[in-house]
Amino acid sequence: MTEAIEYDVVVLGAGPVGENVAERVRAAGLSAAVVESELVGGECSYWACMPSKALLRPVIARAEARRVPGLSRYVQGPLDMPAVFAHRDEYTSHWNDDGQVAWLDGTGAVLYRGRGRLDGKKRVTVTDSEGAVQVLTARHAVAVCTGTTAIVPDLPGLADAKPWTSRQATSSPKVPDRLVVVGGGVVGVEMATAYCGFGSAVTLLVRGDGLLPRMEPFVGERITDSLKEAGASVRMGVSVASVERDGGTGPVTAVLDNGERIEADEILFATGRAPHTQDIGLDTVGLKAGSWLTVDDSCLVTGSDWLYAVGDVNHRALLTHQGKYQARIAGAVIGARAQRVPLLETDRWGAHTATADHAAVPQVVFTDPEAASVGLTLKEAEAAGHRVRAVDYAIENVAGASLYAEGYQGHARMIVDLDSEILRGVTFVGPGVGELLHSATVAVAGEVPINRLWHAVPSYPTISEVWLRLLETYRG
The missing domain is CATH 3.30.390.30 (FAD/NAD-linked reductase, C-terminal dimerisation domain)
Structure with a gap:
């Protein structure tokens, strides 16, 4: 362990949210360190928003072209999947973060690669891949921007079956002949749309009675009809009781709670997200490991005057654009408080208040x-x-x-x-x-x-x- 290095702000997580917090506090004249254990650019850049939309775009463009007179008969064939995957790989920079690192360096923030953990008030330890530990301290604030991870339910046989989560679905180099998708939320319906368009025989299993339950009911009804027209099997009111796959290779079987067995080549669980806070040292500052972090409208953690939680980790609106919106506000708040500038907290739509999280959260689901x-x-x-x-x-x-x-x-x-x-x-x-x-x-x-x-x-x-x-x- 080396001598502690002090910054005005320390940011845990270099996804879009952490990047934007760092950029905003730098714009306010503060020094910033950013800690990241994976790729700079985060989930959105490499396993979520960018690759999923790159995969979906040719599927949706072809579907729409098929409805245009004079064009429809020319787009009836299958997609060129090597070209689709190459397009996806280009938009993920082939899972190389050099470009994102260069952007972050351009803000003047200092990047530390390794596992970051809170170690008491305004103190963070960073353990690199070789086990060396660096201590960072913050004069003004620590911002937790660690996002979420996919929830994989504890079902008999599931761990050995090596299921897909959103990461495998968006980065797969191949199209399975048969795909079971478990979950009727955004990830489930988007990936069912994509792989159905790629030629997979898709079975979508939904525990509830409709798709996209957080939207108006007519939305899920329209998308259900469209998926069925595209050849997918959509099953409502069913649950997976166990999963079987001999040796983790070969076909996988989803065993439903009614005893029915559905065989496929891959199974994707799109059953929700959990906060990525299990091992970031929350216990050292009196908070529960693995919990969502409750914040006020400036993204300040309840009961703290220095700890901020920005983006998905605060469970206000699990969307990249909302996280970046929060980052702009939190960065401005941290800068103002560091400079002892009065905040505009009493203004409902003020520069230091994330009002849109309550009143105006936008979302697009890229289905057909x-x-x-x-x-x-x-x-x-x-x-x-x-x-x-x-x-x-x-x-x-x-x-x-x-x-x-x-x-x-x-x-x-x-x-x-x-x-x-x-x-x-x-x-x-x-x-x-x-x-x-x-x-x-x-x-x-x-x-x-x-x-x-x-x-x-x-x-x-x-x-x-x-x-x-x-x-x-x-x-x-």
């Missing part, structure tokens, strides 16, 4: 059709005590939708607060709707009154004209 939502669902708005009305419209009735694709099918819903006449939430499902979402996010985050939205004129003929139809429906 796409799903996009921001803010509250009808059920959530009513549970929160708002007096609201759901306004629905079939997107295929918009001229731009029929031009976009033959046989276009989609649905839009906005949740109107009847007392304030602002939008509490908006949901779209349909081809290409991901690009509609930011307009909805601006309307929800900006609390734009309905009367003002009438003056935001959508261009004709675009799918965005659905906004006009929603407003007309609301006014009657």
Whole structure:
């Protein structure tokens, strides 16, 4: 162990969130150290957002091209999978983080490679691959940005069966002939979409009664129908009781709770995420190892005046863009507190308050059709005590939708607060709707009154004209 090195801020985790915390505190004139045990750039860059969307893009583009007259007959064949995988590998930089390291170096932050652990107040130890230990201390703050890990349930035979998690699904160099996907959340439906498009015989097993349960119910219904049309088997209300695979090679068998056996070449468990806090020394600062970290709207851990938890690890909104949003706010807060500048905490939408985590979280699910939502669902708005009305419209009735694709099918819903006449939430499902979402996010985050939205004129003929139809429906 060498002599401790002092920085203004020490960041645990060099994913997009940790990178952005470091960049923001550096912009505030503070020194920063960043500790990372894997690749700089984190889960999103190498095993989640980037590779999954690179895999999904050709599947969705082909599906949409098949709905365009004059083009459809030219895109009926299989995908060029070596080219698809090469495209994926390019977007992960072949799992090499030199470019991300160069970006981080450009901010002036200092990178330490190794396993970082808290070791008491404002103190972090870093153990490198050879066992050498470096101690870092923070003058002002330590930010935990360690993200999450995939949950693999404790089922008989599962460990020996070597199941896929999201990491294997997004980095696999081959397409299994048969794939069982367990879980109906975002990872489950996106990977079912991708591998079904690659030619796998996909069986999607869902414990609940619908896909994407955190979105409006019609979203999961549309995606279920689409997956079935694409050839996937979608099974609701079933659970896996055990998994069998002789010697960890060869076919794998999922044994359901009703005794049914489903054989496949690979099995993917997409059954949730757990905080990556099991072995980062939380116990040395009075916190429970393996727990989510509860924070206020500045991302300061409850009961602390120096420890911040930013991104997925605080369980506020498990999305890369929300984590980066929190990082910008937390970095500004740390900088202001270090310089003894008053915070704007009393302003609900102030520079030091992560209000969007409660009121305006946007998300796109890259399935066919796409799903996009921001803010509250009808059920959530009513549970929160708002007096609201759901306004629905079939997107295929918009001229731009029929031009976009033959046989276009989609649905839009906005949740109107009847007392304030602002939008509490908006949901779209349909081809290409991901690009509609930011307009909805601006309307929800900006609390734009309905009367003002009438003056935001959508261009004709675009799918965005659905906004006009929603407003007309609301006014009657």
